[in-house]
Amino acid sequence: MLINNEDSPYKVVNLLDLENQKAVEHNDLITSVAKMDKIPLKIFELAVSCLDTENIPKDNTVYLSKETLFSFFDVTSSSKHTRFKNALRTLHEQAIFEVQEATKKEGTFDYSIISPISRSSWNDYNDLVSIKFTEDIMPYLINLKSNFTQYLITDIMELNSKYSVILYKWFSMNYNQYEKYKENGQRREEQLTQLKNPYIDILELRRLTNTIDEYELFSNFDKKILKKPIEEINKNTHFTITYDKIKKGRSIIGINFNIEKKNKIHAPIDYKSNDNISQKFQKNKEENEDQLLGLAMQSPYTKILLEQLLINQYDLIDKKVMIGLQRTVFPKYEELVDLQGLNSVKEHISYVAAHKIPYSIKENTVKYLKIAIEKYLTNVKTNSIFRGE
DSSP states (O other): OOOOGGGOSSOEEOGGGGTTOEEEEEHHHHTSEEOSOHHHHHHHHHHHHTOOTTSOOTTOEEEEEHHHHHHHTTOOSTTHHHHHHHHHHHHHHHOOEEEEEEOSSTTOEEEEEEOOEEEEEEOSSSSEEEEEEOTTTGGGTSSOOSSEEEEEHHHHHTOOSHHHHHHHHHHHHHHHHHHHHHHHTOSOHHHHHHHHSOEEEHHHHHHHTTOTTSOOSHHHHIIIIIIHHHHHHHHHSSEEEEEEEEEETTEEEEEEEEEEESSOTTSTTGGGTTSHHHHHHHHHHHHHHHHHHHHHHHOHHHHHHHHTTSSOHHHHTOHHHHHHIIIIIHHHHHHHHHHHOHHHHHHHHHHHHHTOOTTHHHHOHHHHHHHHHHHHHHHHHHHHHHTTO
């Protein structure tokens, strides 16, 4: 049963949250065969990006708004609710991954067929949608220490072919490894070149794109699986891809790609600044920030911080500081109020003021206060467990 969005104890992903949000998947899932069409594949990728890998939901469920889904698929017609329901139905009917994992014996693999989604729920009277992952898919999405790939969900958003999505993820996997090893110096120059210019043989590319029995003529395969998807990737993502066909005799046996990045990861979607979706992000962001600023100025915690000299009159007119407090610090204070009451928050803030490290808080007020309350909340919760509360 879904509860009202305003009262939800869960993090509900809204459109604004997607701007710099990343999906993270194990490389074995990246190289698996996604046997589903574009719409269910993109819903799955969106749901994956909603997973907070630092606070994994116990029931494997993520929550997002219908409006987020509508915007993600650019659905604006009067039939959007019907199309939304049909898309979720298709997700459950189609979504499987055929995963192959290399074994310790060279050249051999273990194979699995995995259904990623067990349930999706919504109602007619609020904006909340829940999507529950299966237990089998979770090891490919969480607790990933190595062999994983992350990519911007806003790049996936604008791809209109399932082959574009599949190839984009594969390019991301290779380029992520290139950046990682280039930074830590653990690969030779020729190995780095191979990651930035990955080769894939045709049979493996057909397996990856689930086209073993389709587009038998290479000219058709080239057009549908390579040319059009790569044009789409080049236009809508932060990659620029080129490729060369590798021949053996008269037969094309593989493809050699070249991956270039348009811009730095710290500004992943600047190049889309003129797009309608990006403009919608910016408008929602500004409205949301104005709302957060208003709440911060009215918050009782602002007064307490002023009294304890942890913020000053200059912070009050610093929009970044006040929004940061409302977004990341004050919700933690609310959590402490729920556990021990308002006086506990006052005592905590007083303690922080008395023990603040000179100059540290000046450098980053929000970060300093956030770390302090997070540590204190951890101690409070641990002590409650020991007391059996």
